[in-house]
Amino acid sequence: MQPTNPLWHPFADMGAVDGDRMIITRGAGSYVWDDQDRRYFDATASLWYANFGHGREEIADAVAAQLRKLDSYNLFGYYANEPALKLAERVSALAPTPGSKVFLASGGGDVVDTAAKVARAHFFHTGRPEKTHFIGRRLGYHGTHGFGTAIGGLAPNRVGFEPLQEPVSHVPFDDAAALEAEIQRVGAERVAAFFCEPVIGAGGVQLPPPGYIEAVAEICKRHDVLFVADCVIAGFGRLGTWFGIDRWPVQPDMITVAKGITGGTIPLGALIAAPRVAEPFFTGKPGAPILRHGPTYAGHPVACAAANVTLDIYEREGLIARGRELEKPLADVLSGLISHPLVAEVRAGLGFLAAVDLTDDVLEADPGASGKLQRACREEGVLVRPLAKGFAISPPLIADEPELDLLGNAFPRALDRLELS
Known part of the structure; x- marks a missing residue:
């Protein structure tokens, strides 16, 4: 047929x-x-x-108005647009770590891969190029791009695509001691980042045991491993806070968000990088490294216009707290x-x-x-x-x-x- x-x-x-x-x-x-x-x-x-x-009519109206004013333009080099600048300021102001930088992309998979590349680039440009290893959690999901598929801990999603990005290893999703042991096995001098959903989503809504988030954050800090909180699902009220990870008293080195940042109306994602992670790229000195990475539609003005109205809705209607309520x-x-x-x-x-x-x-x-x-x-x-x-x-x-x-x-x-x- x-x-x-x-x-x-x-x-x-x-x-x-x-x-x-x-x-x-x-x-x-x-x-x-x-x-x-x-x-x-x-x-x-x-x-x-x-x-x-x-x-939501106000999002439709904002999108239509932005299409008429500036339908698209790239952010590469020194180009910018007003909705992207405004959104970056708002997201940074909400971040757990003051002074965080915001890299915009087209969705969750984009920003997970961005986080992986930024992690390696950060260590490369700070004199530790051997720190390339990533650790993920079994049952974790980090999208379907190259790095995300490798770091994710859902075995069926890897079938037919291997070999994937390496080196990557996985630990049980609910055992902080297993992360410590894996860092020691690989060698802290080789591990770049640990990727963690506050609540595992696609892997079955797996809740973290009490104390788990605080423990893995401390382990990462002690071993100079970047703690990447994947909040693509957890963010924008799903856990009752802006990003999900801010429900716990931790300060991730990077946070990935997407989905709820526009309420799903237009594809958009954001990587929130703590100042120390972004610092090598923001020195302002001649010859400073450039992050040679970015999707075509990074900071698309129409998507950012939708996101800015989305943040207004969350604030005006008190929706962020609803996840906890x-x-x-x-x-x-x-x-x-x-x-x-x-x-x-x-x-x-x-x-x-x-x-x-x-x-x-x-x-x-x-x-x-x-x-x-x-x-x-x-x-x-x-x-x-x-x-x-x-x-x-x-x-x-x-x-x-x-x-x-x-x-x-x-x-x-x-x-x-x-x-x-």
Whole structure:
């Protein structure tokens, strides 16, 4: 049979997807509609990013106005534009470390790769070129670019692409002592950076054990290893703070953000670099090193205009704090699922996101059970993110009691549907 459309989807079995697409046609608030005009609660905020939902007219207006004024221009060399300058100032002012520099890019994968290159370049230009090794966490996810795929700890995402960027190694996601041991094994004189999501997202919403974030930050500092906090998912209210990592009393050397920085309206990412990391490139001295890196659309004026309005919305509506305010209500709504015979674990309670795992028996009997559960939730009017063992949710921060009630009713019914299928 000939394919119905040539569109190639990310992370998709195209033989199954083609002819069976779910076409989303519009969105408003916490809901989206398909081409049959059926409404769904967007319980994943699309792909972890529609933090204030959909259909914000003021962003559309700002984008239209910027397109009419200056539709595009690059930031290479000495070129700049007003929205990019304004956004960099605002993001830097929010950073945990005063005086941080802001490098703009097109999305999360871009800024993760930027962080990796900046880490190596920093040590190269400070006389330690042997510090090239990166350490990631098992189950960690850092996008799908070259460095991000290598540093990420999801083995299936590496299949078919190796050899990847080296040298890279991985440690258990929940064991700070394992990081110390790995730095000692490799040699601190060779390790450039450790990459850490405050809460692991795509790897299953894995919450850090108490004290873990503080411990790994201290270990990195003691061994002169750059601590890179990947806050692409965790940022902009998801954990109840601006960047997610600032929920803990630590000062990362670099922070990567994207997704929520525009509420997903236009692709944009930012690397926030502490002053000591950026210092070699900002000396102002003749012959100072140049970071020979940057995507074409770095600091795109239209994307930055959208981001500036996005920050206004977060501030005006008090949405950043919502991630913390809603974490317990969400955990309470999901807590009853653990008694369902198909459920092995529910992870929630740190930020407005959660995951539900099916039992090993269910997954062994039907390896496609997660996908079937996603469809069962869809039949109940809720869109979830399928995981290897179940599903994840990360609802818009504007969700409230009616949406939480919807989840509380929909998920048990979806599990019952799966049990009967």
